Amino acid sequence: MLTGRRYLLALTAEQEEFAEKIGDACRTVWNTALEQRREYRRRGGFIGYVEQARQMAEAKKDFPWLSEAPSHTLQQTLRDLEKACKTHGTFKVRWRSKHKSAPTFRFPDPKHIAVERISRRWGRVKLPKLGWVRFRWTRPLGGNLRNATVLKDGGRWYISFCVEDGLVASVPNGGPPVGVDRGVAIAVATSDGQMRDRKFVTPGEAARLRRLQQRLDRQKKGSNRRAATRAKFARLNARVRNRRTDFLAWTANQLTRDHGMVVVEDLKIxxxxxSAKGSPAEPGTHVRAKGGLNRAILAKGWGGLLFSLEHKARYNGSRIVRVPPAYTSQTCNSCGHCAPENRESQAVFRCRACGHQANADINAACNILAAGLAVTGRGDLAVGRSAKRQPPVTVAA
Incomplete structure (x- = not known):
């Protein structure tokens, strides 16, 4: 299986400046190629990777700064763009902003990459045109190297190695199934009564984030002071993201290790x-409340939890099943009565038919588990009709 290994880089001043140039070149290639693809689509035509790679090679004669970046990184940028356009659509792929998008570039050919360990805490990697770069050796690679990606996050440079670890998917662990409800007040609630949550931002950090945001709004765009404030803001947000990632990975590992099947809602996050702002002609309603809900959902990392569950399930012998999310929070797990009035508050569920009372998130997790068991018992994946319920096929004599 393919897996990732991420390490903290220790770039010199010259290497960091050159890495910024490579990131700028890749961003320019991405935006230019995306605009070209959109223009072709508007005219009813099409342009792909092969033609854009050829045109980029010719453009290096007119723009020498493109030749400073490793050619493989620019070609990989075009390949990533083509994959994104095929997956999401040409007009839905986002631009790479100079201020909002962190510099990132990939070296796809492992033949041009060399990794060595030089001490107990340090290793080094040889990258095209960057030379030898030191990084913190926190764990061994554990497999054959496939590619390397350099990125900047929160003011720090990292390198991510994609390695083939030689492992195969684990056999089913035989554990009991569990339903998982992702919430806003409590991050994770399970059908067996457990609730997992963590504060990713301390009160002091929240106050500092507000002050930095206020300072950022007052400063002039493009100024050095605004750039310094944005750097502080990015470092603090990176710290919060690291805590969230650690919590999600730990929770996913526990769930997939102790349970043979994990059932989650198929949410369209x-x-x-x-946004609920709407348009000037048709403005939205309850915009501030909807904005607060959006921030709360993103702060709990619903999408990151599902990604971590699917990753850990390969190694722990578990299975991830998605079920439709409709009415899981309004249905009584005891009698099946469904009504909006059953959920009295964020935490209290009281059935109006049978009087069953429980925590609202745990009751929803039980409904999610029941839906998952029903789906797997029929042999389908909650998509379309079950194979056992298909109309019989008549064969002509």
Missing amino acids: RNMTA
């Missing part, structure tokens, strides 16, 4: 966190 992108649609759920869409």
